[in-house]
Amino acid sequence: MHRRPGLYGTKMLPVVEKIATVVVCEDDELTREMLCQNLTDDRFSALPAATAEDALRLCRFNAPDAMLLDLNLPDASGLDVLREIRSAAGPAPIFDPALPVVVLSGRSADGERVRGLREGADDYLIKPFHYPELLIRLRNLLRRRKGVRSGPIRVGLLSVDIATRGVKIGERRVDLANKEFELLRA
Incomplete structure (x- = not known):
């Protein structure tokens, strides 16, 4: 979650995954x-x-x-x-x-x-x-x-969701640059 300053403090907003x-x-x-x-x-x-x-x-x-x-x-x-x-x-x-x-x-x-x-x-x-x-x-x-599937591809602890470009290791989200994601997807 990202913190965004609000009128009365800090609000927590969900991170929105980009489709593409x-x-x-x-x-x-x-x-x-x-x-x-x-x-x-x-x-x-x-x-x-x-x-x-x-x-x-x-x-x-x-x-x-x-x-x-x-x-x-x-x-x-x-x-x-x-x-x-x-x-x-x-x-x-x-x-x-x-x-x-x-x-x-x-x-x-x-x-x-x-x-x-x-x-x-x-x-x-x-x-x-x-x-x-x-x-x-x-x-x-x-x-x-x-070839979007109905869910993420899982190999061991690694989870890759092609539709949302989301990558996780276990429950921890991993941010990848475009090129890194394309290499992982290949």
Whole structure:
């Protein structure tokens, strides 16, 4: 539990486990803030990115679990970002080439959707979209990717919950960095 100062002393608040880390690459500030706030409210860790460069940097150094990607970015096309991620290769790639990516775009033509999916997007939502639908699609992608089970995986005293990214040894909670958790999960 974390201690947070209150008006009349210190209150104990429960530690809320994050479901997953999501890069939100959207050039429109209001949309980006709305998505990040809603994801945070739904127990995700949201990393905002206004440009393609920001998104790629966040992917490189934070090992996110998914990305929401706008196609119209000020410094590059969202499809360029998608290609960069999907083309990562080698024994230690800079990006996870299997990163789940949901494209968010105002481009509604069938050809545009097909092109986005052909380039490697896992899903494609047309703006304006309904956040509850986006949330369900994102959770489904993450569940399929991680093979989320009904409970934690236990080996001896070690307990790993893939869905919540929680790790315990006995009853003691262990905090791991993203990279440490990914190595443990592998």
